[in-house]
Amino acid sequence: MSRLNDANIKLAHELIARYPRPKSALIPLLHLSQEQNGYITKDAMQHLGELVGVTSAEVYGTATFYEMFKFEPVGKYLINICGTLSCALLGATELMHHAEKKLGVKAGGTTPDGVFTLAHAECQAACTEAPTLQVNYRYRLRVTPNDFDNLVDNLRDGKLKAEFPEHGVLSKVRQIIPASRAVGTFAPEDVTQAPAWLDGKAAL
Amino acid sequence: MSKTFVHAPGFVAGDRPKIVSSRFEYADSHTLERFLATDGYKGLRAALTRPANEIHDDVKSATVLGRGGAGFPAGTKWGLTPQQVWPRYLVVNGDESEPGTYKDRLLMERDPHQLIEGCLIACYAAGLSQCFLYIRGEMAIAQERVALALNEAYEAGYVGKNILGSKFSVDIILHWGAGAYVVGEETALIESLEGNRGMPRLKPPFFPAANGLYGQPTIVNNVETLANLPWLLTHGVAAYSAIGTKTSPGTRMVAVSGHVKRPGVYEIINGTTTFRELIYGEEFCGGIRGGNALKAFVPGGGSAPWFTPDQLDLPFEASQIGPAGSMLGSGAVMVMDETTDIPAAALSLTHFYAHESCGKCTPCREGGTWLERILRRVVDGEGTDADLQQLLEVGAMICPGSFPHASNEKLGLTAVPFPYKMTTICFVGPSAFAPVHSALTLFRSEFEARVKKRVTIPVTAVAAGASVGSPVGASR
Numbered sequence: 001m002s003r004l005n006d007a008n009i010k011l012a013h014e015l016i017a018r019y020p021r022p023k024s025a026l027i028p029l030l031h032l033s034q035e036q037n038g039y040i041t042k043d044a045m046q047h048l049g050e051l052v053g054v055t056s057a058e059v060y061g062t063a064t065f066y067e068m069f070k071f072e073p074v075g076k077y078l079i080n081i082c083g084t085l086s087c088a089l090l091g092a093t094e095l096m097h098h099a100e101k102k103l104g105v106k107a108g109g110t111t112p113d114g115v116f117t118l119a120h121a122e123c124q125a126a127c128t129e130a131p132t133l134q135v136n137y138r139y140r141l142r143v144t145p146n147d148f149d150n151l152v153d154n155l156r157d158g159k160l161k162a163e164f165p166e167h168g169v170l171s172k173v174r175q176i177i178p179a180s181r182a183v184g185t186f187a188p189e190d191v192t193q194a195p196a197w198l199d200g201k202a203a204l
Numbered sequence: 205m206s207k208t209f210v211h212a213p214g215f216v217a218g219d220r221p222k223i224v225s226s227r228f229e230y231a232d233s234h235t236l237e238r239f240l241a242t243d244g245y246k247g248l249r250a251a252l253t254r255p256a257n258e259i260h261d262d263v264k265s266a267t268v269l270g271r272g273g274a275g276f277p278a279g280t281k282w283g284l285t286p287q288q289v290w291p292r293y294l295v296v297n298g299d300e301s302e303p304g305t306y307k308d309r310l311l312m313e314r315d316p317h318q319l320i321e322g323c324l325i326a327c328y329a330a331g332l333s334q335c336f337l338y339i340r341g342e343m344a345i346a347q348e349r350v351a352l353a354l355n356e357a358y359e360a361g362y363v364g365k366n367i368l369g370s371k372f373s374v375d376i377i378l379h380w381g382a383g384a385y386v387v388g389e390e391t392a393l394i395e396s397l398e399g400n401r402g403m404p405r406l407k408p409p410f411f412p413a414a415n416g417l418y419g420q421p422t423i424v425n426n427v428e429t430l431a432n433l434p435w436l437l438t439h440g441v442a443a444y445s446a447i448g449t450k451t452s453p454g455t456r457m458v459a460v461s462g463h464v465k466r467p468g469v470y471e472i473i474n475g476t477t478t479f480r481e482l483i484y485g486e487e488f489c490g491g492i493r494g495g496n497a498l499k500a501f502v503p504g505g506g507s508a509p510w511f512t513p514d515q516l517d518l519p520f521e522a523s524q525i526g527p528a529g530s531m532l533g534s535g536a537v538m539v540m541d542e543t544t545d546i547p548a549a550a551l552s553l554t555h556f557y558a559h560e561s562c563g564k565c566t567p568c569r570e571g572g573t574w575l576e577r578i579l580r581r582v583v584d585g586e587g588t589d590a591d592l593q594q595l596l597e598v599g600a601m602i603c604p605g606s607f608p609h610a611s612n613e614k615l616g617l618t619a620v621p622f623p624y625k626m627t628t629i630c631f632v633g634p635s636a637f638a639p640v641h642s643a644l645t646l647f648r649s650e651f652e653a654r655v656k657k658r659v660t661i662p663v664t665a666v667a668a669g670a671s672v673g674s675p676v677g678a679s680r
Contacts, residue, residue, distance in 0.1 A: 018375070018377045019377070020291075020334070020418060021398065021399075021418060023398060023399035023400075024379075024397055024398055024399050025399065026399035027379070027380065027381065027382050027396065027399065028379065028380060030382065031341075031380060031382065052399065054399075061400075061401060062399055062400055062401055065384060065401035065402060065403075065562075066341070066381070066382035066383050066384050066402070067382070067383030067384060068341045068342070068382040068383035069382055069383075080342075083552065083555075084303045084506070084552060084553070084556050085303055085304065085462075085502070085506060085538055085549060085552045085553050085556075086303070086304055086461035086462050086538050088548070088549070088552040089462050089463060089538075089540060089544065089549065090462070090463075121342075122301070122303075122385065122556050122559060122560065123301055123302070123303040123304070123305075123385075123506070123556065124342065125300055125301065125305065125306035125308075125309045125340070125342075125343070126306055126309075127303070127304050127305070127306060127459055127461035127462075127467075127536070127538070128306075128459055128460065128461045128467035128468050128469060129467070130461060130462075130467075134342065136344070137341070137342045137343070137344040138344050138345065139345070170341070170344055170347065170380065171344055171347035171348045171351055171380070172348055173347075173348040173351040173352050173355075174351060175351045175354050175355060175377075175378045176355050176358070177358060177364070177375065178358060178359065178364075180365075181358045181359075181361070181363070181364035181365055182364055182365065182375060183333075183334075183364060183365050183373045183374060183375045184375070185334060185375070186291070188291055188418045188419070188420050191290050191291040191333070192290060193290060194288070194290055194331060195290075195291075195331050195332075195333050195373075196371045196372075196373070197256055197328060197331075197370070197371050197372040197373075198256055198331045200255050200257070201255055202252065202253050202254050202255055203252040203253075203256075203328065203367075203370035203371050203372040204249070204252040204253045204368060204369075204370045
């Protein structure tokens with residue numbers, strides 16, 4: 001079973017209601033599903049399809065396009081090491097070799113205890129602080145081999161739980177739109193008039 | 205309040221006008237409290253006291269250029285929407301992933317309210333009734349900061365129904381990506397926002413302003429572009445135009461990375477600051493590490509053709525960079541010193557674009573992969589002379605005709621101006637070829653030193669058994 005649980009179904013309906021067309025909520029819902037289960041399962045895709053009104057094949061089509069969605073279990077901590085130019089100029093290749101040795105797995109592999117998955121990554125948008133890595137999409141900058149060893153040891157000892165939530169959890173903060181403040185959304189075909197403030201007069 | 209500079213050491217130095225990074229010096233720059241204490245939402249208030257069309261005119265006359273890569277003026281873009289077609293949407297492009305670039309992530313993490321205020325001003329001016337703020341999936345901290353800021357802004361009445369008690373109402377919906385470089389292309393971004401695979405749409409229509417999200421008029425603006433609007437509305441068009449040049453007014457955020465002493469993201473004056481000042485200036489990067497010589501630099505993100513020291517005195521002015529054979533792109537300079545292995549550097553970038561090809565256009569899907577494989581062979585010392593020719597031929601199938609490159613006195617090269625012709629819908633395919641072409645044109649000897657000259661063994665000799673057991677293609 002990896003359909004969304006009741007609490008997440010409630011969240012899913014809130015997300016869907018924010019878009020003019022339900023399918024727009026698909027990527028946020030896939031993240032929600034991955035947060036619940038750690039990866040995306042067939043049952044989950046079936047369920048998300050039901051929620052937004054498309055077939056599970058369409059959900060599969062969308063999900064498989066994006067790098068962050070995983071279709072088999074990955075480690076509790078996904079370590080992505082950047083290898084694009086700025087990082088490559090400042091030791092990313094050596095860092096990856098070191099990481100492979102330290103964890104005992106090749107890039108793309110998961111440690112037998114299921115704690116770490118090591119992966120190559122493309123530009124992480126922190127180029128001036130090369131070489132960089134992300135643990136579950138949270139940064140470590142100017143990483144030396146020694147830093148890497150400490151990071152792995154501390155993660156394994158559970159010392160960094162507050163900074164790095166388990167794989168699947170993305171943002172720890174959700175957007176909340178209070179009902180009293182929401183404008184609400186409408187299907188495009190239901191809107192035929194210009195917005196009220198385009199009447200040629202100041203709004204305030 | 206203590207001043208911290210965790211991610212952007214560049215902000216420490218210099219006394220320059222700051223339009224978008226003015227709050228970065230505060231550790232709590234992302235909070236509503238700090239924002240309100242430093243002129244926050246003042247631009248919005250100023251905008252709402254005037255009719256919407258006047259605000260649109262301001263943005264047009266200030267020539268706020270798009271900061272995403274193409275440099276298209278925002279005011280003109282807003283004006284491309286067809287008359288009397290409703291609803292219109294705003295989609296904020298926060299899917300920053302161009303190699304070398306990270307100004308948008310900083311703007312979202314350090315000053316999310318400024319971005320929200322910019323979104324609101326754009327929606328008011330252009331009559332956009334819903335805003336979708338699309339943030340790259342791999343930026344967890346940016347998502348958290350923007351979510352927190354939106355929650356604060358909704359509570360305080362800056363976003364949602366009847367903003368500041370006026371008749372202006374708009375929702376801003378936070379949306380996450382999930383890891384795909386190509387989604388930074390505006391039509392791919394719209395596809396992704398519709399819940400589909402993020403592949404660019406066929407053109408025409410050339411602008412989503414005419415036909416975008418759900419087929420409706422849609423404005424897609426970059427994060428930095430929108431972040432300029434609060435300052436513009438607070439200080440006025442004249443003050444904005446007084447900074448920079450007539451064709452490139454204001455400032456722009458530039459990330460300088462690679463082999464410099466003080467890499468960082470700097471807010472520089474548009475149009476006048478030169479690459480020499482930026483790379484060697486004491487208030488910027490302070491020169492090359494260890495006093496090494498500069499070999500080459502990428503002036504505008506991984507997609508841009510490379511420059512060499514010959515081009516150091518060019519300013520950040522699109523009308524000069526284009527004819528010089530490259531582009532300013534997304535504000536990212538990557539610096540390579542004399543120790544750089546040029547073929548390997550080109551491979552790093554070509555691998556990126558080959559990996560990020562969405563697969564829709566054959567020249568990019570197949571060509572990008574070919575370029576990467578051939579280049580890898582050359583870098584690994586397994587290539588031949590013919591491979592170098594093949595690289596250029598494959599590239600010509602993605603970009604027919606002469607590909608832009610910089611002039612070079614030593615090599616006797618004259619510049620071929622930007623842009624190029626292309627056989628693909630978007631720029632990912634040509635971008636895979638850009639580093640290969642630049643590296644091969646400017647540093648061909650490094651490739652030649654790498655390839656093995658193979659000897660072809662006549663078929664008859666093989667048939668006679670003369671070379672059985674001996675390697676085919678002995679290295680020189």
